[in-house]
Amino acid sequence: MRTAHRVEQVRAAEAALMRRLPDGELMRRAATGLAAVCLELLSPAGVYGAPVVVLAGSGDNGGDALFAGARLAGRGAAVTAVLLSPRRTHPGGLAALRAAGGRVLHAGPDDADVLERVAVPLSRARLVLDGIVGIGGRGGLRPEAARLLPLVEASGATVVAVDLPSGLDADTGRVSGPVLRAHLTVTFGTHKPGLLLSPGAGVAGTVHLVDIGLGPELARLAGGPDGPGGGPALYCLQHADVAAVLPVPGRDTDKYGRGVVGLAAGSERYPGAAVLAVSGAVRSGAGAVRYAGSVADAVLAAHPEVLVHRGGPREAGRVQAWVVGPGLGTGSAGEEALGEVLASDVPVLVDADGLGLLAARGPEPLYRDAPTLFTPHAGEAARLLGVERAAVEAEPLAHALRLADAYGVTVLLKGDRTIITEPAAPGGAEGLGRAQGPGGDGAGAEAGRGGAGDARERRVFVNTTGTGWLATAGSGDVLAGLVGGLLAAGLPVVEAAAVGAYLHGLAGRLAASGAPTTAPDVARALPEAWRQVASTATG
Numbered sequence: 294m295r296t297a298h299r300v301e302q303v304r305a306a307e308a309a310l311m312r313r314l315p316d317g318e319l320m321r322r323a324a325t326g327l328a329a330v331c332l333e334l335l336s337p338a339g340v341y342g343a344p345v346v347v348l349a350g351s352g353d354n355g356g357d358a359l360f361a362g363a364r365l366a367g368r369g370a371a372v373t374a375v376l377l378s379p380r381r382t383h384p385g386g387l388a389a390l391r392a393a394g395g396r397v398l399h400a401g402p403d404d405a406d407v408l409e410r411v412a413v414p415l416s417r418a419r420l421v422l423d424g425i426v427g428i429g430g431r432g433g434l435r436p437e438a439a440r441l442l443p444l445v446e447a448s449g450a451t452v453v454a455v456d457l458p459s460g461l462d463a464d465t466g467r468v469s470g471p472v473l474r475a476h477l478t479v480t481f482g483t484h485k486p487g488l489l490l491s492p493g494a495g496v497a498g499t500v501h502l503v504d505i506g507l508g509p510e511l512a513r514l515a516g517g518p519d520g521p522g523g524g525p526a527l528y529c530l531q532h533a534d535v536a537a538v539l540p541v542p543g544r545d546t547d548k549y550g551r552g553v554v555g556l557a558a559g560s561e562r563y564p565g566a567a568v569l570a571v572s573g574a575v576r577s578g579a580g581a582v583r584y585a586g587s588v589a590d591a592v593l594a595a596h597p598e599v600l601v602h603r604g605g606p607r608e609a610g611r612v613q614a615w616v617v618g619p620g621l622g623t624g625s626a627g628e629e630a631l632g633e634v635l636a637s638d639v640p641v642l643v644d645a646d647g648l649g650l651l652a653a654r655g656p657e658p659l660y661r662d663a664p665t666l667f668t669p670h671a672g673e674a675a676r677l678l679g680v681e682r683a684a685v686e687a688e689p690l691a692h693a694l695r696l697a698d699a700y701g702v703t704v705l706l707k708g709d710r711t712i713i714t715e716p717a718a719p720g721g722a723e724g725l726g727r728a729q730g731p732g733g734d735g736a737g738a739e740a741g742r743g744g745a746g747d748a749r750e751r752r753v754f755v756n757t758t759g760t761g762w763l764a765t766a767g768s769g770d771v772l773a774g775l776v777g778g779l780l781a782a783g784l785p786v787v788e789a790a791a792v793g794a795y796l797h798g799l800a801g802r803l804a805a806s807g808a809p810t811t812a813p814d815v816a817r818a819l820p821e822a823w824r825q826v827a828s829t830a831t832g
């Protein structure tokens with residue numbers, strides 16, 4: 294499991310660790326790891342004489358960058374440090390850089406002709422280290438740093454962000470002003486949520502984690518009574534985590550034992566959505582799929598194995614979970630189907646038109662005994678909350694949490710980085726992520742910040758397996774069917790959502806393989822995604 298922690302958690306762990314280590318040891322570890330990555334980047338074309346620019350701000354982030362720059366200079370690179378706060382530069386880092394033969398340019402707010410002076414080294418640079426600001430940052434880059442951005446972008450150099458891209462909010466991934474886009478981010482100790490969430494992930498590039506020994510401290514804090522507490526702010530599944538919970542039939546399992554998923558979807562106007570949701574459900578691990586609705590013939594033509602009912606969900610027969618909404622329409626038939634499904638006593642996934650119908654009623658808790666999962670994209674989430682779509686896209690995590698609390702449901706917010714979160718007071722304490730840290734509890738995420746319940750209880754997952762090729766009509770319907778099937782197969786709601794998003798993203802990659810793909814092809818790639826994941830468990 295990959296995990297991410299908020300700045301206050303990182304600071305607390307850092308303080309605890311520093312008490313036990315010699316002065317400067319943590320920065321030495323960070324700079325060593327950073328320099329190693331940079332050397333690897335420079336090596337193919339040669340390190341000796343390689344032009345490197347270090348952008349250094351006023352804090353320890355600049356210190357990391359300067360110490361790493363000194364190491365590169367020690368290996369023969371031609372390093373120029375550009376100091377954005379010349380009077381407040383990290384003294385040890387600056388001294389090390391000078392001692393290793395690095396050049397130094399002043400580029401503070403009061404320095405004249407800055408652009409002319411830095412233009413030449415930047416235009417020649419093969420590598421730029423962004424040590425302007427790290428986890429101490431607030432808001433977008435300030436003008437003295439922002440004015441360098443066009444020069445960096447025009448240089449064509451590889452940009453390596455130190456800890457995180459300067460100007461990016463570490464906790465939320467929000468970009469509220471100018472930000473230095475990186476090809477690669479070398480982050481220290483733990484991932485920061487903003488590197489994994491949208492839109493931050495889009496400016497961080499590939500993220501490389503350098504171990505500086507914070508892990509045990511973070512785990513200790515998670516269980517302790519003092520400090521920020523809480524487990525990781527974010528969990529990010531890997532193959533082995535998914536393999537551990539995939540529903541695999543035993544020798545004595547029959548199809549009903551594997552779970553039956555019901556789908557209330559499709560309409561004369563949108564029959565395809567039902568077919569696509571079914572195509573995900575039949576490959577989900579459930580033993581059987583029931584369809585209830587008006588486009589049974591289209592469903593049967595594509596999937597003869599489905600049990601169909603040409604009426605409402607209530608009379609369709611027993612299921613272990615319902616999916617309601619894809620292509621359902623928002624008329625009275627849709628309204629009726631939604632009402633019947635929500636009145637059932639099994640887990641329900643509400644998608645697409647089902648969410649549209651609920652949005653029209655406005656935010657109110659659903660008060661169901663069984664779990665309810667919403668699977669909106671940003672536009673649907675915005676309608677459910679009565680906010681602009683752009684607001685959801687700017688801060689998806691905060692809005693996913695608000696949505697979960699306003700309706701009392703688990704939320705899977707779709708996007709390039711899909712977020713899964715439960716409402717503030719989740720039932721049960723078992724499951725993925727629960728075993729992390731001595732506290733055994735889940736994540737804190739932004740819950741406290743959003744004023745949303747007990748920050749220590751709530752788990753938040755982010756899915757990183759997706760690809761832009763999944764932005765194709767109907768791929769969300771496939772996801773709804775898949776997750777519904779996982780629910781029917783018995784996975785707890787958060788696990789079903791997180792595992793479904795993971796397999797769906799992977800299937801999207803396999804189906805696309807670098808070229809356009811279609812929703813049916815994504816569904817057809819699900820078994821291969823499953824096999825790839827499962828093979829990590831069997832070796």
Ligand SMILES: NC(=O)C1=CN([C@@H]2O[C@H](COP(=O)(O)OP(=O)(O)OC[C@H]3O[C@@H](n4cnc5c(N)ncnc54)[C@H](OP(=O)(O)O)[C@@H]3O)[C@@H](O)[C@H]2O)[C@@H](O)CC1
Pocket residue numbers: 303304307319320323350351352353354355357425426427428429430431432433434435438455456457460481482505507
């Ligand atoms: N924690 C750990 O475990 C370890 C941490 N390490 C490293 O330390 C880094 C954190 O260092 P840090 O605390 O010195 O803060 P940092 O990010 O350098 O900012 C410094 C100052 O910048 C300013 N500033 C603020 N916003 C700004 C903006 N938008 N644009 C421009 N400037 C802005 C603001 O100063 P102000 O001008 O407001 O007084 C702020 O105080 C961390 O990211 C990692 O690299 C590793 O060495 C080892 C282990």
Ligand SMILES: Nc1ncnc2c1ncn2[C@@H]1O[C@H](COP(=O)(O)OP(=O)(O)O)[C@@H](O)[C@H]1O
Pocket residue numbers: 670707708709710711759760761762763764765766767768769770771772797
């Ligand atoms: N840029 C992207 N990167 C990764 N996944 C994406 C991207 N854009 C969309 N997706 C995924 O594609 C699916 C689209 O679902 P949705 O918006 O409901 O489309 P539709 O309504 O056409 O089915 C979601 O699973 C979403 O996470």
Ligand SMILES: [K+]
Pocket residue numbers: 354423424425426427454455456457458459
């Ligand atoms: K940085």
